[in-house]
Amino acid sequence: MAADPTPEKRTALDWVEANAASLSEDHMTIWHMHEPSWREYRSAAWYVERLRAEGFEVEAGSAGMPTAFCATWSQGSGGPTIGCYAEYDAVTGSSQDPVPYRKPRDGVHPGAAGHTDPHSALGLGGLTGALAMKAAMEQHGIAGRIKFFGEPAEKMCGSKPIHASHGYYDDLDAAISFHPTSLPALSNTVIWETHCGCYWSKVYTFTSPDPETWGSAGERRGAQNSHAVARAPAAMDALCLMYTTTKYTKENMLPHRGSWTLNEAILNGGFATADNLPPRFSQIQFAWRCPSVEMAEAIEHVLDNNAKHVAGLTHCEVSSDWVTKTRPGLANNALAEITYGNFEIVGPPKFPEEAKEFGREMIRNLGYDAPAEPFAALLEQLVDPREGERQLREQLPSWQKNYTSDDYTDYTWHAPTVRLYVGRAALINPAPGVKVPHWCHCALGGLPAAMDPMFLTAGKVIALTGLELMTDPAALARCRAEFEERTGGGIGGSKWLPPLLGKNFPAPIHYPWPEYVETVRGTEWVLPTPPAA
Incomplete structure (x- = not known):
């Protein structure tokens, strides 16, 4: 009572x-x-x-x-x-x-x-x-x-x-x-x-700074048009390969026990404005939920390895940054x-x-x-x-x-x-x-x-x-x-787990997260408002 x-x-x-x-x-x-x-x-x-x-x-x-x-x-x-x-x-x-x-x-x-x-x-x-x-x-x-x-x-x-x-x-x-x-x-x-x-999330960024050094990309002779030569796979292919490779390797990340999930979001898809130019830049975010830090680290290891190999395949450089790591x-x-x-x-x-x-x-x-x-x-x-x-x-x-x-x-x-x-x-x-x-x-x-x-x-x-x-x-x-x-004694104790992002981690506010924006058309969602039916 x-x-x-x-x-x-x-x-x-x-x-x-x-x-x-x-x-x-x-x-x-x-x-x-x-x-x-x-x-x-x-x-x-x-x-x-x-x-x-x-x-x-x-x-x-x-x-x-x-x-x-x-x-x-x-x-x-x-x-x-x-x-x-x-x-x-x-x-x-x-x-x-x-x-x-x-x-x-x-x-x-x-x-x-x-x-x-x-x-x-x-x-x-x-x-x-x-x-x-x-x-x-x-x-x-x-x-x-x-x-x-x-x-x-x-x-x-x-x-x-x-x-x-x-x-x-x-x-x-x-x-x-x-x-x-x-x-x-x-x-x-x-x-x-x-x-x-745990909830851990990381953004992988692929860039292709020198696509002309790929294969025959820079070899033009006579009347050969640049539109017809091979181009570097570059950032769009890197994003697609990172997405599919991670799907294929997901079952190999952890044993089939316990509850865990891995999901992804595409932040930038290549920024291509011409069909014959290799996209220079792409970003994909992965987020995973699991019971323990050890399991989270195992998933991170596979993701990092995938990103390294994908970058090599696509003539890209890769970098990664944390969005969050919870205890x-x-x-x-x-x-x-x-x-x-x-x-x-x-x-x-x-x-x-x-x-x-x-x-x-x-x-x-x-x-x-x-x-x-x-x-x-x-x-x-x-x-x-x-x-x-x-x-x-x-x-x-x-x-x-x-x-x-x-x-x-x-x-x-x-x-x-x-x-x-x-x-x-x-x-x-x-x-x-x-x-x-x-x-x-x-x-x-x-x-x-x-x-x-x-x-x-x-x-x-x-x-x-x-x-x-x-x-x-x-x-x-x-x-x-x-x-x-x-x-084990409070903050700093023998069993205490410190913040996983380290000290004074900078907020990941610079990524292109979806938002409402002001345009000449007024307040809009990041996706343009469709015309009324």
């Missing part, structure tokens, strides 16, 4: 209820910006302005990332520093209006970005928690500091390893990570032991217990009839009969962390310590960190063997009735957990003791 909230926790809960309507509007503001990784200019600026108006000191562009920030607010002398954060990047190819049928947004290319998880609500959950915590600290005279981060490019696991590399997490006493649930059986809970694993997550059972206890006080989200009818209408528009309950019952139920751990471990081999990936894991090596999951409105499959289309998730992400219960619940749990750590030194001491034990 949940304990009654303390006076300071009651103040935080009341603050959230009193500000729920305006917070809902804030969420929709971010949702409608839908800016992708590393290019969240308007979204980051909104948070910076909002936090400054709330009395936070804000460093914009933290760690050299133009769309990141670090905001702090403190009261009194001493007291712990509690960290939480916002994410706000959208995902390319996910454009969708908040309507119960498939409809990409007007005014941008259908392949433009949209919020999927959605990070718009993830960010507002973190902001809600920070502001409710601050309100209670002010009313009850609680000493302490809130450190609230703006974390761009989460879909590339981009910013948190860089913030860690620059030392931004070193002064945290504890951190709270919230995510809308992506694991149905773990809808309203905290991770007990099996945290996310596998480190558990903290003490903080998980504290957070779940506060989740029991708050209770799971409850979705109103408006959200459920929207879900039924989507199912009907997919051509199926709509059930009375379009969302899974688990989305409105708490799951004990130990039971969630049991269900998660059922699908994993005993040796595997981490599962899937997310860059919050870099917080876990600098302070006791909890991973909070809150149920988000998501359709059940409409029929056996039928999967819910991606656009349905994106549409629900823009419906306040579907998102508000989830992110407001998260904000309450974050606030209550932060307040407990600030007002109960013994509770925080338990979390810190476990962190010290697991790291």
Whole structure:
């Protein structure tokens, strides 16, 4: 049975209820910006302005990332520093209006970005928690500091390893990570032991600086036209070979055990503007998810080897640069217990009839009969962390310590960190063997009735957990003791894993990541907006 909230926790809960309507509007503001990784200019600026108006000191562009920030607010002398954060990047190819049928947004290319998880609500959950915590600290005279981060490019696991590399997490006493649930059986809970694993990503650049030295490329005699001589394979062929060679060697990268994935994205395809000239420049990005650093290194070795041989075949030079390297997550059972206890006080989200009818209408528009309950019952139920751990471990081999990936894991090596999951409105499959289309998730992400219960619940749990750590030194001491034990002495301890990108790693902001641009035609997605039908 949940304990009654303390006076300071009651103040935080009341603050959230009193500000729920305006917070809902804030969420929709971010949702409608839908800016992708590393290019969240308007979204980051909104948070910076909002936090400054709330009395936070804000460093914009933290760690050299133009769309990141670090905001702090403190009261009194001493007291712990509690960290939480916002994410706000959208995902390319996910454009969708908040309507119960498939409809990409007007005014941008259908392949433009949209919020999927959605990070718009993830960010507002973190902001809600920070502001409710601050309100209670002010009313009850609680000493302490809130450190609230703006974390761009989460879909590339981009910013948190860089913030860690620059030392931004070193002064945290504890951190709270919230995510809308992506694991149905773990809808309203905290991770007990099996945290996310590694996400590594690298860009390979192929250049052909001297294509005329290839074979007969420079040998012209008499009336021989340059269009008719052999040309160097060059950068386009290098890109294609890197793509296909990696596909062919994927099965040889790791033994067939454990869960891991490898995916790619073409950033530059050759820049050819004449059919007879060899493309000089191409880039391809690879990203891989796996449980351990050792597995990640094995994949990297094969990729590097492939790139070296491909460059030799195509008369190219090759270079590679990291986008990100995350560490596998480190558990903290003490903080998980504290957070779940506060989740029991708050209770799971409850979705109103408006959200459920929207879900039924989507199912009907997919051509199926709509059930009375379009969302899974688990989305409105708490799951004990130990039971969630049991269900998660059922699908994993005993040796595997981490599962899937997310860059919050870099917080876990600098302070006791909890991973909070809150149920988000998501359709059940409409029929056996039928999967819910991606656009349905994106549409629900823009419906306040579907998102508000989830992110407001998260904000309450974050606030209550932060307040407990600030007002109960013994509770925080338990979390810190476990962190010290697991790291062999804290930061720099015998079992501590330092940032994998090294010290002061420069943000990979210079690559041609998709974005919204201003042209003479107005604001456009990187792909031109097609004419209206």
